[in-house]
Amino acid sequence: MMEDDDEEEEDDDMYPNYGDTATGHDEDEEAGGGDQDEEASDEPVDDDLHGNTKLGATLELLQWKAEGGICDKPFEKLLKIMKRRFPKDNELPDKTYEAKKVLCPLGLRQKIHACINDCILYRAEYENLEKCPICTALRYKIKRDDPGDVEGEPPRKRVPAKVMWYAPIIPRLKRLFRNKEHARLLRWHKEDRKKDEMPRHPADGSQWRKIDREFPDFADDARNLSFVASPRVMDIKVPQLEADLRAARAQCAESEEAGRSAAATLKVADGELARLRRLEENHLKELALLRMAEKEKVEELSKRLTEVEKQRLALQEEVTTKTTELSATAKRWVGEIGALDRGLSAAFPETQDAALAAVGVAREVMSTFPLLSCRQCWASKSRGL
Secondary structure, three states, X not given: OEEOOOOHHHHHHHOOOOOEOOOOOOHHHHHHHHHHHHHHHHOEOOOOOOOOEHHHHHHHHHHHHHHHOOOHHHHHXXXXXXXXXXXXXXXXXXXXXXXXHHHHHHOOOEEEEEOOOOOOEOOHHHOOOOEOXXXXXXXXXXXXXXXXXOOOOOOOOOOEOOXXXXXXXXXXXXXXXXXXXXXXXXXXXXXXXXXXXXXXXXXXXXXXXXXXXXXXXXXXXXXXXXXXXXXXXXXXXXXXXXXXXXXXXXXXHHHHHHHHHHHHHHHHHHHHHHHHHHHHHHHHHHHHHHHHXXXXXXXXXXXXXXXXXXXXXXXXXXXHHHHHHXXXXXXXXXXXXXXXXXXXXXXXXXXXXXHHHHHHHHHHHHHHOOOOOHHHHHHHHHHHO
C-alpha cells in the first residue's frame, strides 16, 4: 500500500520504532513483537467484561473500520462513545491513534520509503540516498519554515514523501502456526481432508497433485502451504517459492521447538518452585518450634526470677527483724551496765573515778561493736583495771 498524502506525517507517528526503516525488514521486530502481543492480548478491557481483551476488541473494531471504509474522525467518535458507555476505568482506546498504536507490536507490517514517482524503493543499495537517482525527486518532505538541522541540536525527524507498507509472508505464517486452532486448519488438507477422488478442495486438483509429485519432500510435510497468484501480477518461480516455503517451514519448526523447550523449562521451574515452597514450609515449622521453646525458656526464667525475688524479700525481712532484736539487746545491755556502774560507785567510792573511766570505755566499745557480749566487755575492762 502506497501513501503520499498529507496524512503521512500523522501516520508516521502512529507506528513509532516498529519496522520504521528504509530497508523495510526489521529482525528485532519479529523477535520482540510476540511478547508485547501476548501482554496486550492478556490485558482485559474491563474487569466486568470477561473474555474481552484490549487487543481483541481493538483489532475487531479496526477490522470493521477497514471493511466499511470508515474515516478516522467518525471512527474516533465511535471509540469515544463506546468508551463512555463501557464501565469506568476500562482499557478501550478512545482515539484512532491509540487504537492503531495497540497493533504496532504485532509486527505484521513493515515500512519502506519509496520514491514519490514510484521509481525505486529506498532499500538495499538505495538505502542511504536522499533523492531518487532516476527522477531526482527528494526522499523527504520539506516544509517552508523548516530551518533544517541546527548545529548543537539533535537532528529533526523528517517525514518521507511516500511510504510503502509491506506485510512479509514468513512472519504472518509464523503467527498463524503459533495458534493451535489455526495451525490445525493449515494442516487440514494433509491430515483431515477426505480423500475419495471427489473434487472438494484445491488439493484434489490435478495441479496440486502435480506439484506434490514433483516435490515429494515438500508434500510429505503436513505444514506445507501452496500459494496461487495471477501471472499478470507477478511471475512466480516455483523453485524460489519452494525455497521460501522451506525456510518458512524451518522457522516454524524452530518456533515449535522453542515452544516445547520453553514448556519443559517451565515444568522444571514449577518443580523447583514447589520444592522451594516445601522447604519454606519446613523452615517456618522449625521457626515456630524454636519460638515456642524460646517462649517456654522465658517463662521458666521469669518464674525463677519471681522465686529469687521472694527469697530476697524474706531475707531482707529477717535481717530487719534481727537488727531490731540486736538493737533492743544493746539497749538492755547499756541499762545493765549503768546499773552496775551505780552499784560499784556505792560499794567502792574510792574507785569511782576508775570505774567511770572503765564504763566510758565500755560504752565506746559497745557503740562500735553492738553485737559484743556485755560479759566479755566487762571482763576485758576488769582485767584492764
